Amino acid sequence: MTFNYASQIIMAAFFFTLFSFCSWYEGSEILDNHWEWKHSTYFSGDHVIDAHAISDLDYFVYAAKFRPMFPVLMTLTASYIILLTGYRFFKSSIAKKALFLSSFGVLFLFAGGIVSNSPTIGGGIFQAIFLMGGLLLILAAALSYFWKPSWFKTES
Incomplete structure (x- = not known):
């Protein structure tokens, strides 16, 4: 470590x-x-x-x-620890990293769907964070899997 x-x-x-x-x-x-x-x-x-x-x-x-x-800061901090x-x-496998990121993104999208019917201010904020976070994680997974610039090297 x-x-x-x-x-x-x-x-x-x-x-x-x-x-x-x-x-x-x-x-x-x-x-x-x-x-x-x-x-x-x-x-x-x-x-x-x-x-x-x-x-x-x-x-x-x-x-x-x-x-x-x-609670939003708690969620973001816990997500950072998980990521x-x-x-x-x-870190050694791009495919596993992309699968991990996309799975975490789908989990975020699912959580955004769960809180989508909340009439409170917190429910709306959590829905927005979960939906944006899920989309960003899925986008990061796709970019890390498909986009390989010439300067990109995987760590061994």
Whole structure:
């Protein structure tokens, strides 16, 4: 493991943790908004009658719906860690790297389809990020597989 790769992973993990705590804190606002319990408590169940019955994971759902800045940063940081790890595993094979990128792009497009019906501001932002990210990943996969400029050399 090179120092460059390890330092990137450590920094990304630090920022992911930081953004997770910020998202969790902002999502704890759901405890005060009892009218939103019916729509944002996917992990606690549909019939939450007490604030103590709300799961901590539902804080992230609420934050993603109504305060999406830190959940978006969490998603981007997690995606960076996954892409960095995939690049590290598949750097010797262009075909495997293209397959990895296109699979991740399809996963992003699928996630964009899942959140496409959300009426909240966070749902719209996540839909846009997932759709643009998925298209960019598929484009990157196609370019890395088909476009071989004369100056391009694969690492051995």
